Amino acid sequence: MAETEPRVGEQRPGGRATRVRTSVLEATSELLMEMGYDQFSVDDVASRAGVHKTTVYRRWPSKAELIADAVRVHSAEHVPIPDTGSLLGDLQALAGSVIANICSDDGSRRSRAIIAAAAHSPDLTASMNSFWAERFAMSVPIIERAVQRGELPPDSDADLIIAALIGPIWVRFLLTGEPIDDDLAHRVAQLVAAGATATTER
């Protein structure tokens, strides 16, 4: 049916395919948070989402792919890649939305559930590694634009700069449990921007 197969490039935000995707990925996140990775199946996801299981299997052949896609959609919505016009502004905005997500009840529960699952399920680890590598790659333009503006030299290590920005937030969230506030976004962005700039002045 044409209804279920929108043409490429056609905007169908309320289309059936979009609704199915949303409810399948939402069901996946709920089951992961409620039960943990080992305790639910792709069939449970189909049943919770109210769709036929072949609909799920056709698009997502495994639980790991369901979870990676759920995380992908959540991140795209909650942690956009900023373009504020300056390196410091971009780093601060990115750290700020990572913090806002990780400190929200929903974002915190999702993140913990995924880390717990990925840490002991090798098949999920691979999918999550791909997701994270993709997310970090999406942040690389922040550094490229800073290079174009002359704020940073061409040989800047984009991956390292982004990891040094995000790393301290995850260290607090996962390891020390220390409070994470908006002030952290400001301080970590300042430290990393200063380091990236100064490293290159040598």
Next chain:
Amino acid sequence: MAETEPRVGEQRPGGRATRVRTSVLEATSELLMEMGYDQFSVDDVASRAGVHKTTVYRRWPSKAELIADAVRVHSAEHVPIPDTGSLLGDLQALAGSVIANICSDDGSRRSRAIIAAAAHSPDLTASMNSFWAERFAMSVPIIERAVQRGELPPDSDADLIIAALIGPIWVRFLLTGEPIDDDLAHRVAQLVAAGATATTER
């Protein structure tokens, strides 16, 4: 018996208390890695270590305390706090031993098992948060010595500097799965040392 109760300050590396502690904590780590946090009991630890269970309960009232202590001993052995005489040297040495530990088969398995357990067991989360806060506090002298040498100003944010150093290593280990090599220790130490120095020159 005096044999089991060495006086405070007395060095008894081969004493019975030390041997018991070592075998109990080793049994704890093995069971955690083999079975996961939910699947073993304090009694299992006693049995694996070959000691009476009251010996274990007297010193470690819960699994969470056993695990936190096992991690504490492992870290003290494998990730010493350096004192090389310079900020860059110390940061590089600390990042280097975190990397060496996390990249070893044993260190990698331990770290994953603990993260997986802490992410879904609130009682363990609290013990592990204390352990990590303690570890980070142990690194603060690196920054204090740099302040005394005039490398950094007195208002340097020691916690943030250490977290920015360690964070990117954990990001690679837990999130992106990208290769971690000794070169990373050098690069992250340089970025963070430059940032900490430059931030304060404003």
